[in-house]
Amino acid sequence: MLLASLPVATRDEMHRLLHGTCDPSFLSALHKALADDHGPHAAKAGDGGGQLLHRLRLLGETLPAADRLLDDPARLAAVHAWAAVADPSLCLAALVHHLLCLGSVVQLADGRGEHLGPRMEALRKGRAKGVYLITEAGQANSHLATRTRADHDPATGEFVLHTPDPQAAKFGSAGTLDVPQTAVVLARVFTDGTDRGVFAFVVDLTGDDGLLPGVEVSSPLGLGALPLDYVLVRFHRVRVPYAGWLADGAGIAGDGTFHDPAGSGERRLQRTLRVGQGLWAIMPAVAAATTRQAAVQAVNYARQRRTQGRLAPGVPLLAYRTQQRAVLGALADAFALTCAAGGARTVWTESLSVPAAPAGGRAGEMGFTPWAAVSRPLAAYKAAAVRLAAEVTADCRRRCGFSGYLDVNRLTAYHGFHHAFDAAGGDSQLIFYDIGRSLTEEGGPAPGDTPSPPPAASPHWWPAIVRRHRERLTRHLSEQLRATDPSAPFDAWNPLLEDVGLLGEVYANALMADDVIRTLDGIRDHDLAQALRPLAALHGVMAARRWSGSLLAHGTLHPADVRRLPEVADELCDAVAPHLPLLVEAFAHPADIATAPLAAADHDTALRATLTWTRGGTE
Known part of the structure; x- marks a missing residue:
């Protein structure tokens, strides 16, 4: 991967082709982060969330600060591409964590970043796992007809997040109950009983002691092709502070007047989904x-x-x-x-x-x-x-x-x-x-x-x-x-x-x-x-x-x-x-990232080196 045997000009052009504008020192740091602690089973469902958080932290340390996460698309691409080669399950968890969960906060927080700053840094530093809950399992094309509700309470300014029926349960990788999890949840906002369109909300699902009040998850859903901690999630009148609303320019005035620059429910959905x-x-x-x-x-x-x-x-x-x-x-x-x-x-x-x-x-x-x-x-x-x-x-x-x-x-x-x-x-x-x-x-x-x-x-x-x-x-x-x-x-x-x-x-x-x-x-x-x-x-x-x-x-x-x-x-x-x-x-990726015997100079010998042997008839 270092292409040391190639002429400098060839090496530089190949580096740009494969990694864009990524600096070689960044790739060295990324290489070290993945080689220090990776494996094909480390982030699978049922292993517990501590190891996954540790690995997300190692990746996060190679990225910019949370509020500048999207400043370097080439770096983001390299982090997730190398993670996929090392372990596709880790890559999937990182894509959801960085691009959908943290990325939603970065793009949609609308000047409320200071209120969400601690959550953003907790995600970047691997103190909490990021989840993105959009799909509702009980109906096709649920993205076009989100039914999870977020009713505004004018008395407190909070939103009341609620799953109206079993078909509106959200599907996502939120079954890691032994570590803090922060979700971005898509829900339909109602003010004074009027549908205002689909917005994103930042919601804590679990804390140090497990599920938080009002959050309900199913038993695990197995998915062998992408083995993570999939469950269905329902909300029972969970109160979300006003600052947890990723309003993206919308707002509710003191007299209850609602305004949204999107101008329509359809364009509101497009803006919310642009993450x-x-x-x-x-x-x-x-x-x-x-x-x-x-x-x-x-x-x-x-x-x-x-x-x-x-x-x-x-x-x-x-x-x-x-x-x-x-x-x-x-x-x-x-x-x-x-x-x-x-x-x-x-x-x-x-x-x-x-x-x-x-x-x-x-x-x-x-x-x-x-x-x-x-x-x-x-x-x-x-x-x-x-x-x-x-x-x-x-x-x-x-x-x-x-x-x-x-x-x-x-x-x-x-x-x-x-x-x-x-x-x-x-x-x-x-x-x-x-x-x-x-x-x-x-x-x-x-x-x-x-x-x-x-x-x-x-x-x-x-x-x-x-x-x-x-x-x-x-x-x-x-x-x-x-x-x-x-x-x-x-x-x-x-x-x-x-x-x-x-x-x-x-x-x-x-x-x-x-x-x-x-x-x-x-x-x-x-x-x-x-x-x-x-x-x-x-x-x-x-x-x-x-x-x-x-x-x-x-x-x-x-x-x-x-x-x-x-x-x-x-x-x-x-x-x-x-x-x-x-x-x-x-x-080819480095041997300590792509550890497959098939990548070795002698793949047959490399495969045998992974095995232990038992011989019958010996004392």
Whole structure:
């Protein structure tokens, strides 16, 4: 990871590619924090919260002060990406803790930070665990119809937090009852019986002696893919001080008059949920880091493992074209995710410098979900990144035989993390539906002469193809929509949803394709550019093979084009092969962070070193 063997110019550019603006001294501190105390079982449900708080404290010490948490998106991305490689469960706990819980306070406190300062520092320093309670388990799309209530009491100025019925119970990782937990809870505010929209509240769930009065939690809910302390949470008229209301510009005057700059309930929800942008912006970096590590381990296995097949006994797995396409293709997809991580950070950084949209401002119209209206590109980045990472890590696991399924090699944990995040953090499929719906309503450009794309072995081929496919699919859906009855929206959209979701996914893949080209254009070191160009082109070919059905159905590619893709993939694998030492060294995390035997120079010996042996018949 330190890339000490590389020339300085190559090393510096690779550092920027992988870590953005992070200072090397910060990465050294992060490395030490994770290496000092990490393990694949340390933060699992049932282990108690003390160890988890200790690990959150170590991570928090590498971050800025609580009120400046969001000042350095590259640092936030690196902390959570490295945590995911070390232990996906720790990463999930940290994402909720830092970005959703503490991030809500930072962005929505509205000048009340001095009242919440002690809580913020307790979270940052690992004296309390942060929780985010938004989903209500009893109904679909609960984000659009939050039923947990926060009734304002004019006599005291407090809010009374209450779960009105069992279906409104919140789902979240709040079962660590042996340590202090502070939650950000989304609830619908009522003043004088009038619904004022959904806001966030800071609520202590537990203290040193367990659950606080009025807070009720269920028995644990097992979730093997993301093993944390999941429970359902209900509130029974819990009193929350006025300062615990993350009002985000809203307020209640002394005479009870309510005012909110959002101007409507829909825009209020968008403003409250904008804290999700941080999670969406960081997820591509997490996906890139775990996918890079998975790909390195798969390449390592394929280089070392010798087959006894009749075709060529004794040759390494990597000699087979099928294995080359899979594991070198995984490296290529990991590179594309790394480029997308930079693109997502840029979008988020720009959004942080722009005030939240006021009434009548630039907030998007809400459709099937709130996510695309909060930020179309960041929601798309999240959805595309976790879906691709789940596919690639699953394939890497499969290509490593039984070793790929061993817990100690973490490929199952990486896959489970991203597979579960397809629904968590904003359901990816709903995000794609919503983006596709918006694009369909906006309509595509008028058909015209389309220039011929470059050869398929060029890094520029896939961006041109995916852009053309997006335009064709948009026009096709827009024409179908115009032929329906606008007075019956469900009947109009229902038969289109499958292709609408595909359009949303194509939009997200186009973002990633453009990020790859921008990254390549920014590389100045000749040797690094020589290594990355065929890798970028190979990602495009792998993506086209995944999308071949849709590409053929809409005439974006012809059968002859698709038939030739395996041949092009083989040419690109040959071009990538001479650069494997550089790529593997650059993409691998340090051995004391990624402790998997599959990452070792001799993975078979490394696996045996983790075992103890028992021999029968000895005294």
